[in-house]
Amino acid sequence: MTYLTSILLLAISTALINNMVFHYFVGNCPFIGVSRRLDTAFGMGAAVTFVVTIAATLSWLMTYFILAPGAPLTTWVWRAVRPGSTATVDLSILNYIVYIFVIAWAVQFVELYVRKFFPPLYKSFGVFLPLITTNCVILFSCLEVMKHVPVTGAPVTEPWGLDKAIIFAFFAGFGFLIAIVLMGGIREELDHCDVPAPLKGPGITMIIAGILALAFMGFTGMDANLARRLSPKPPATAESAALPAP
Amino acid sequence: MSDRGNDGPTPVERFIGGLIPENPVYRQILGICPSLAVTNSMEGALTMGGAALFVLLCSNVLISLIRPLLKPHLRILIFTLTIATFVTIADRFLAAFLYDMSKQLGPYIPLIIVNCVIIARCEICASKQSVGTAAADALGQGLGFALGLMSIATVREILGFGTWFGKWLGWRVIPTAPAEVWSPWIIMILPPGAFLTLGLLLGVFNILTARRKSA
Numbered sequence: 001m002t003y004l005t006s007i008l009l010l011a012i013s014t015a016l017i018n019n020m021v022f023h024y025f026v027g028n029c030p031f032i033g034v035s036r037r038l039d040t041a042f043g044m045g046a047a048v049t050f051v052v053t054i055a056a057t058l059s060w061l062m063t064y065f066i067l068a069p070g071a072p073l074t075t076w077v078w079r080a081v082r083p084g085s086t087a088t089v090d091l092s093i094l095n096y097i098v099y100i101f102v103i104a105w106a107v108q109f110v111e112l113y114v115r116k117f118f119p120p121l122y123k124s125f126g127v128f129l130p131l132i133t134t135n136c137v138i139l140f141s142c143l144e145v146m147k148h149v150p151v152t153g154a155p156v157t158e159p160w161g162l163d164k165a166i167i168f169a170f171f172a173g174f175g176f177l178i179a180i181v182l183m184g185g186i187r188e189e190l191d192h193c194d195v196p197a198p199l200k201g202p203g204i205t206m207i208i209a210g211i212l213a214l215a216f217m218g219f220t221g222m223d224a225n226l227a228r229r230l231s232p233k234p235p236a237t238a239e240s241a242a243l244p245a246p
Numbered sequence: 247m248s249d250r251g252n253d254g255p256t257p258v259e260r261f262i263g264g265l266i267p268e269n270p271v272y273r274q275i276l277g278i279c280p281s282l283a284v285t286n287s288m289e290g291a292l293t294m295g296g297a298a299l300f301v302l303l304c305s306n307v308l309i310s311l312i313r314p315l316l317k318p319h320l321r322i323l324i325f326t327l328t329i330a331t332f333v334t335i336a337d338r339f340l341a342a343f344l345y346d347m348s349k350q351l352g353p354y355i356p357l358i359i360v361n362c363v364i365i366a367r368c369e370i371c372a373s374k375q376s377v378g379t380a381a382a383d384a385l386g387q388g389l390g391f392a393l394g395l396m397s398i399a400t401v402r403e404i405l406g407f408g409t410w411f412g413k414w415l416g417w418r419v420i421p422t423a424p425a426e427v428w429s430p431w432i433i434m435i436l437p438p439g440a441f442l443t444l445g446l447l448l449g450v451f452n453i454l455t456a457r458r459k460s461a
Contacts, residue, residue, distance in 0.1 A: 023437055028278035029362050093338070096356050097330045104323050133322065134360045136279045143353045198452035199445070202275045206445030213438040 005230045007167055013223045014168055015175035022213040026136035027176050031183060032205050034128070041184030042177070043125035049173030051129070052138050055106045056169030059099050059142040060149060060162055067091045067098060068151040099142045107133045141172045182212060257382035260371070264386025270363045271394025271444075272451040277363040281395050282440040283354050288411045291399035293347045295392025297340065297355060301332045302364050302388045303381060306372040310380035313373050325368045330359045363391055401443050406434035 018024065021031050027048070034044045065073045069090040078089045111129040115122045132138065145168065150159035160168065186208055195204050255263060270276050280298070284290040305328045309316075316324060337355045340348040348355065358364070367387055372380040404410055408420035408430050420428050433439045 025279050025283040025437065025440065026357065028282065029276065032275060032278060093334060096334050096337070096359060097327060100326050100330045100359055101323075104326060133326065134362060134365055136357050136360050139357060139360050140353055143356055196449070198449040198456070203445050203448040203452065206441050206448060210438045210441030210445060213441055214433075217436065217438065 005227070007164070008230070009223050009227055010164060010167055011171045012226065014171040015178065016216070016219045017223055019175045019179060019216050020137050020140070020172055021176060021179040022209070022216040024140060026140040027180075028136070030128075030131065030135060031176075031180055031209070032202055034131075035180050035183040035205070036187055038181065038184040038188055040128075041180045044128045044131075045173075045177030045180045047125035047128045047132060048135060048137055048176050049170065050125075051103075051107055051110055051132050051135075052141050052173040052176075053166060053170045054110060055099075055103045055138050056141045056145050056172075057162070057166055058102045058106060060145050060160075060165040062098055062102060063095070063146050063149045064151075064162075067095055068149055070151065095146060099139060099146075103138050103142065104133050137172060137176050141169045144168065144172075179212070183209065257379045260379060260383040261386035264383065264388070264390040265393065266390070268387075269390045269394055269451075270387055271391060271398075272448060274363075274366070275448075276366060277361045277391060278444075279357060280354055280361065281391075281398055282437075282444060284351055285395055285399040285440060285443075286402050286406060286435045287350075287413065288396065288399045288403055289347060289413050290350055291395040292392070293340065293344060294351060294354065294358075295388075295395045297333075297336045298358055298361060298364070298391055299385075299388030300336055301329060301358055302367060302391075303384045304332045305329045305364060306367055306380045306384035307377055309368050309372040310375060310377045316373060321369075321373060322365070325365055325373075326359065329364055329368075333358045363387060398440075398443055398447060401447065402434045402439055405431045406439065 020026050021028065030044055030048075035041045063071075065071055067074075069092060070088045071091070074089045074091055078085065078087075107129055114129075145160065145165045148156060148158060148160040148165070150156055150161075183205070187205065190204065190208075199207070264270070268274065271278075271281050277298070280294050284294045305325070308328055309325065312324075333356060336358070337348070340351075340355060367384060371383045375383070400410065403412065404419050408418060408422065408428065410417045410419050412418075420430075431439070434443065
C-alpha cells in the first residue's frame with residue numbers, strides 16, 4: 001500500500017466510518033448543547049478541528065520524547081542525573097495529567113493568538129474556545145494518538161509517525177464538524193415540527209442522532225473495499241486488462 | 247460554616263436531589279459520552295458508575311478542602327488537574343484488579359477527566375461549600391449518575407443480549423429456547439441503539455416527572 005493510500009484510508013475511516021460522535025460517542029455534550037443553530041454549530045465544529053490538531057500534535061511530541069517508556073529526552077536527563085544507570089525510565093503514569101495540561105494550555109494559547117491576529121476568525125468561533133477544554137473529542141484523540149506512538153520499550157501494533165497523528169487528529173475534528181453541522185441543519189428544520197412534549201429538546205435530538213448513527217453505519221466496510229481498489233494491481237490483472245484491447 | 251449559603255439546600259437535600267430530581271443523566275443531560283458508550287452491558291455501566299463516583303467524591307472533597315486557595319482565573323485548570331490525578335488512580339486500580347473491564351472500557355475510563363458532571367459539581371458545589379456538604383452532594387450525584395447508566399444498560403442488555411449481568415452472574419431474562427419467539431435486537435448493542443434508548447428513556451422520565459408534579 002502506498003503512502004498516499006494509507007493516508008486516504010486513515011482519513012476516511014476516522015472522519016466517516018469511525019465518526020467521533022456516531023461511533024465513539026465522544027463530544028456528545030456540545031453535540032447536543034450547541035447544535036441548535038447552523039452557524040453556531042459550524043463555529044463549534046471549526047474550533048474543535050483547530051484545537052484537536054494542535055493538541056494531538058503536541059501530545060504526540062510529548063509522548064514520543066518525554067512520556068513513553070525509554071523516551072529519549074527523559075532517558076538523557078536520567079543518565080545525566082544518575083550516570084551509569086541502565087534502568088528504563090517510564091513516565092507513562094503521568095500521561096493523563098500531562099495531556100489535560102497540554103489541552104488546557106493549547107486552548108488558552110489558541111484563543112489569545114486568534115483574538116490578536118485573526119479577529120474575523122475569533123468572531124466566528126472564538127467564543128467557543130473556552131468550552132473546548134472539556135470536550136471529549138480532544139482528549140480522546142490524544143489518547144488514540146498515545147496508543148499509536150512508536151515506543152522502544154513495548155511494540156505497538158500500528159505505529160503512527162507524527163504525520164499520521166496529525167492527519168488522524170484533523171479528520172477526527174472534521175468528522176465532529178460533519179456531525180454537528182448535520183445536526184444543526186436538522187434541528188433548524190425541527191423548529192417547524194410538532195414534537196411530542198416529553199421528547200422536546202434533548203430527547204428528540206438523541207433519537208435523531210440514533211437515526212443518523214444508523215445512516216453512518218452504512219459506511220462500514222468502505223475502507224476495506226477502497227483498500228482493495230486502490231492497492232497496486234498484481235501483474236496478471238494488468239496484463240489481462242491490456243490484452244483485450246487489440 | 248460561615249460560607250454556607252443561608253437558603254442553600256442542606257447536605258441531605260443535596261444527596262436526595264442528586265438521585266432523581268436533579269439526576270445528572272436525565273435532568274441535566276451531562277456526561278452523555280459514558281452513558282452512551284459503556285452501557286451495552288450492566289458490568290460496564292456498574293464499573294463506570296463506580297469509577298465516576300470514586301473520582302467525583304475524592305475530587306469534590308479535595309477541592310472543598312483547598313477552596314480558600316483557589317484563584318478565579320485558574321480554577322478550571324486546578325479542577326481538571328485534580329480530577330486527572332484521581333482518574334489515574336482509578337485507571338491503575340481497574341487495570342490491576344478488574345483487567346477485563348479495564349480492557350472493555352478502554353479510553354472511556356480516562357475520559358472521566360472531561361466528564362461534565364464532575365467539573366460541574368466542582369464548580370457549582372465543591373468550590374463554595376464545606377467538606378461535608380460537598381461529600382454529600384458528590385455521593386448523591388455520583389449515585390444518580392450510576393443509576394442513570396444502569397437504567398440505560400438494563401434496557402440495552404436485556405433487548406440486545408437477553409441477559410442481565412450476563413458476564414458476571416449469567417442471569418438470563420429472555421429464554422433462548424424457542425428461537426422463533428425472540429431473537430436479540432443486535433441494534434441495541436450497536437451505537438444507534440444507545441442514542442435511541444437514551445432518547446426514549448428521556449421521554450419516559452419526562453412523562454413520569456410531569457405526572458408526579460400534576461398529581
